[in-house]
Amino acid sequence: MENSKYEHWNHPQPFEEENKKLAAGLLAIILGPLGIHKFLLGYTKEGIIWLFLSLISLGAITGLLGLIEGIIYLTKSDEEFYRTYQLGRKPWF
Numbered sequence: 001m002e003n004s005k006y007e008h009w010n011h012p013q014p015f016e017e018e019n020k021k022l023a024a025g026l027l028a029i030i031l032g033p034l035g036i037h038k039f040l041l042g043y044t045k046e047g048i049i050w051l052f053l054s055l056i057s058l059g060a061i062t063g064l065l066g067l068i069e070g071i072i073y074l075t076k077s078d079e080e081f082y083r084t085y086q087l088g089r090k091p092w093f
Helices: 021-030 038-040 044-057 062-077 078-087
Strands: none
Touching: 021 038, 021 062, 021 078, 038 044, 038 062, 044 062
């Protein structure tokens, strides 16, 4: 007979926020000039700055920066990305 004091369904697991590494990395590489990866990570102010820079440079600067930032995102471990960009809120590189 199973121990009636222990009910597996009644012991919630610790909540872990979704890791947005893959989505942010791919968005930065593919749609870098639009800065969508900044908005995905919750960096609204930085996303608006990114869009402004994109308009001024016609996407040339932000396209290259998006590619670089996307590669940086994807080469970090899942845990390091989560700690740095989602918990630590580091908006730039």
